[in-house]
Amino acid sequence: MSGRVDAIREKLAEADAEAFICASYPNYRFLSGFTGSLGVVIISMNRALIMSDFRYRTQIAQEVAGFDFVEIKGPPEATVIEQIGALKISKLAFESAHVTYRQYAQLKAVDALELIPTENWVEDTRAIKDRAEILLLERAASIAEAALELVSHEIRPGMTEQEVANRINALLRSNGARKEAFDLIVASGPRSAMPHGASSDRAIQVGEPIVIDIGAQFEGYHSDLTRTIWLDRIDSPQIAEVYEIVEAAQASAIRAVKPDVKCGAIDAVARDYIAQAGYGELFGHGLGHGVGLEVHEAPTISRLGKGTIKPGMVFTVEPGIYIPEVGGVRIEDMVMVTSDGCRRLTRSEHHPQIPL
Known part of the structure; x- marks a missing residue:
């Protein structure tokens, strides 16, 4: 994890900040390795703190x-403010996308503390x-x-989407999955025209499209793939x-994936x-999204995507066409960017016809 902490310290130097605070789960897990549900990380140029309560004392040690x-023994905000004072921090960088107004107001009330909003400091590193x-993905x-x-x-005719x-x-x-990566999608017949149609009690029939979008979580990392099949x-x-x-x-699109290509391209x-x-x-949706500690993370592969493809990025490529009252088709695979292109992390072939 030291390289991840060093990356934050480089950003601190660039921003002329003394410390960085992080309390969003995927980000504090990435920085520290802690998998518990309550955590706050403060990283300064010479210290790194992980704060949580008694429940996680042994887990953090492991x-x-x-x-x-630092053990939280009361309101987490009080412990955070106490540690800011103990570290003599006067310029604190924080995650603007993850700090609530209430939390911001509490930090703002600390005497002689300058707050420096940041965007995607950890997310960009996670990308x-x-x-x-890669092995976990x-x-x-x-x-x-x-x-x-x-x-x-x-799957047999008459089975419902929910049964599948x-x-x-x-x-x-x-x-071996710890849990599902998300609420999976099984959408058949005309319902397959809904890109995120939740599984229903509709009975599946021969000769109609069935869109199945699934993912697993393993050791905190996710997968995401979609196949369209028919019986x-x-x-x-x-x-x-x-x-x-x-x-x-x-x-x-997969052939076009190379380092230094724009996400939007x-x-x-x-x-x-x-x-x-x-x-x-x-x-009508974007072509893809990053996958890692979150099933949707950087980079964003869409018309709105402003970033550039870099080696080591992992994202989905999932075009789809959805015809109202008829049905839809989506095919989704995960790819990892290499030095000169990409390789698929989801390796199963696309065989839509399922014999009975």
Whole structure:
């Protein structure tokens, strides 16, 4: 974790700040290794503190190295303010996206304390995965893929979307997932035109699209993949056409992933392909998002994405086309950026037809 703390100290020097405070779970976990639900980190140029209460004293001793533990014995804010005084901090950098108005007001009331808002100090560092993180992401991906492969061949006409979802959840956990990465999606027939349609009691039928979007969490790291399948055959020629378009758009975008390419440019490759095929208005979401300690994190691969692709980034590539009252198709894979391109972390092939 020392390299992560050093990265924050470099930012402190650039911002002319004396210390950085962090209380958002994914970020304090990334910086310290602490996995408990209550934590506050303060990093100065020569100290690193991790604050939590009695429940986590032993856990912190086991999980955290290089940080001094400070036990919270009352309101967390009081302990934070006490430590700011003990460290003689006069310029405190804080996470503007994660500090509430109440917390800000309490810090603002501290005498002679200058507050320096920051954006994405930790998130930008988290976007570049190290080897250990890649291994955890690969494991999370393999758990999800194994569950999806098995359940795809268990689906039978008349099963409900929720029954399929329940089976996937059980398989994820039996395969080693700590929990699901998110509320998974099983959307069939016309409901597959809803990009985030929650699983329902609708019975699945032969010949219709079934969009399954799943992910696993393993040791805090997530996976996210989507497949569109159908039982025996696809009855809609339009869905068959759209499937080929989405698959080709994804392949084109994956080929375009290289270091120093703008995030928005990757999105444009898939979006332009779909638009040229006549379905541009039916692809309304971004192409992808980073995956790590959160299932949605930096970088943002969309028209709004302002960043640049860098080696070590991991993100999804998930174009989709959604036709109201007909159905939808989405194909999603996770990729890791390499020195000259990318490689897929989700390795299962795209085989939409499931024989009965």
